[in-house]
Amino acid sequence: MNRYLLYLLILLSLNSTAQNIIDVYCFDDSCSHEMIDPEMLVVERWDTLAQSKFWKTILTTTKDTCVINIASTRQILDYINKDIWFDQSDEEKKAFKDSVIDYYCLDTNTRLYITTGKKEFYQIEQVIPSLETAINIFQENNVDPWFAQSILLIESPAQLKYSSVGAYGPFQIMKRVARDMGLSVNKYVDERKDFNKSAFAASELLRTICIPQAFRILCNVGDIEPQGDELWFKLLVLHIYHAGARNVESLLSQLDQPLQGMELIKWMWRHEYGNFKNASQNYSQIAIAAMLTLKDIVLSDCEYIFDCNGFNPIEN
Numbered sequence: 001m002n003r004y005l006l007y008l009l010i011l012l013s014l015n016s017t018a019q020n021i022i023d024v025y026c027f028d029d030s031c032s033h034e035m036i037d038p039e040m041l042v043v044e045r046w047d048t049l050a051q052s053k054f055w056k057t058i059l060t061t062t063k064d065t066c067v068i069n070i071a072s073t074r075q076i077l078d079y080i081n082k083d084i085w086f087d088q089s090d091e092e093k094k095a096f097k098d099s100v101i102d103y104y105c106l107d108t109n110t111r112l113y114i115t116t117g118k119k120e121f122y123q124i125e126q127v128i129p130s131l132e133t134a135i136n137i138f139q140e141n142n143v144d145p146w147f148a149q150s151i152l153l154i155e156s157p158a159q160l161k162y163s164s165v166g167a168y169g170p171f172q173i174m175k176r177v178a179r180d181m182g183l184s185v186n187k188y189v190d191e192r193k194d195f196n197k198s199a200f201a202a203s204e205l206l207r208t209i210c211i212p213q214a215f216r217i218l219c220n221v222g223d224i225e226p227q228g229d230e231l232w233f234k235l236l237v238l239h240i241y242h243a244g245a246r247n248v249e250s251l252l253s254q255l256d257q258p259l260q261g262m263e264l265i266k267w268m269w270r271h272e273y274g275n276f277k278n279a280s281q282n283y284s285q286i287a288i289a290a291m292l293t294l295k296d297i298v299l300s301d302c303e304y305i306f307d308c309n310g311f312n313p314i315e316n
Contacts (some may be wrong), residue, residue, distance in 0.1 A: 013030070021135075022298065034132040035298070036149045038291035044231055046262070047286050050074050051269055053288030055282070068100060072110035072270065074285075077104055085114055124294055127152055130170070132201045143197030143203040143211075146234060151202060151241065152292035154283075160193055168192045171202035181205055202241075210237050215246035221247070222258025232261050235284040240267065245278040251276040 020037030040278045041047055057067060059085035066085050077100060089098065097112045104137030134148035157174040162168050166175060175185045181201035183191040191197045211228070214237045218224040226233040240248050251273040259267055269281050 002010045003006075003291055019073075019277050034135055035128065035294070036135065037294045041288060041291055042295075044262070046231065047292050049266070049288075051285045051290065055285050056292055058118050059122045059286070059289050060119055062119050062303075063117050065117045066114045067117065069113050069115060072111045077112075079234060080114070082116055110231055116192055120297050121291060122154070122290065122293075124153060124297060128294070128298075130195065131193065134170075137196060137199040138203045139202060141203040141207060143207045144229070144234070147206050147237070147241075148199065148203070150234075150238060150287040150291060153288045153294060169198040170195055171198045173198060173201055173205070177205060182208045184236070206237065206241060209245070212239045213240055213249075217245065217249045218260070221252045221255060222260070224258060224260045226260065228245075231259070232265050235265050235287065236268075238284050238287055239280060241274050242283040245273055247280065250274045 014116045020034050020039060023032055046052055051074045054076055056068055057076060061067060064082050066080045067074050067076055067083050068080060085093070100112060101108060101110055130152060131149055132150055135145040138145040138148040151171055155170065160169065163172055167173060168190065173192050178185050178192050178201055183197055183201050185192060213226070214233065218226060224287045236248070251268065251271060254271065254273050255267070265284060269285060272278070272281065
């Protein structure tokens with residue numbers, strides 16, 4: 001591992017939306033990497049939400065530790081060793097949860113989650129060298145590079161693994177979607193593993209489907225017309241990228257009254273409908289936590305450690 005020093009912040013612009021681009025340089029100027037500054041998450045106080053704090057803890061907690069939390073709010077109550085938790089019988093697990101509920105004087109109907117730490121999966125440090133390539137590809141396709149960074153940080157970070165439903169590549173794209181976006185996916189080749197092609201396909205998906213569908217859905221459910229550069233709108237787009245427009249629209253059709261801004265996103269985190277379930281609720285929460293974790297890694301004490309030669313996003 002080599003030591004690097006962050007020493008320059010510059011402002012760039014994409015179309016009409018100002019983008020804070022951080023240039024991270026090696027201490028000896030042998031390499032540099034660009035990334036989007038997540039500062040607006042702090043300015044708008046997304047970092048103060050219990051869900052953001054919870055997932056930030058999960059992203060930085062090792063897999064040998066479980067976090068005890070309230071399902072509806074993600075409030076963290078305590079921690080337990082993973083082996084101790086999983087060595088218990090179902091009856092013992094229930095008794096343990098009941099004891100936690102009693103200890104914290106919670107309602108007896110309170111649902112508790114026991115969530116395993118995921119630091120080993122969310123290897124954010126290893127993603128950093130690939131961000132600049134993705135940012136440039138998204139910019140060239142006239143798509144906000146904020147999406148490139150947020151998706152890369154949470155989708156198989158620095159790994160090429162298939163999801164349980166068949167999504168693959170650094171942007172976790174489904175076969176049919178990849179083909180629709182111009183990639184070759186067959187028994188001989190799977191271009192989803194090619195970083196540049198996968199990044200372009202993801203940007204095309206966002207540009208041609210996810211973002212337009214977000215505008216349409218908001219207009220239909222509440223006659224809401226966002227500018228498109230609001231953070232809450234971007235988080236809604238992420239939900240469409242992950243769960244699909246139909247599932248997001250079905251969920252939002254359950255609103256008692258139109259919502260927008262942070263209140264809309266928080267409502268989505270608390271409600272399920274159809275195929276929009278726990279994993280879909282978590283998606284933007286994890287994106288926020290990953291961005292904030294990235295900020296801590298790079299900006300804390302102006303020091304950042306990673307292996308500049310440890311990851312090449314252009315190689316297949």
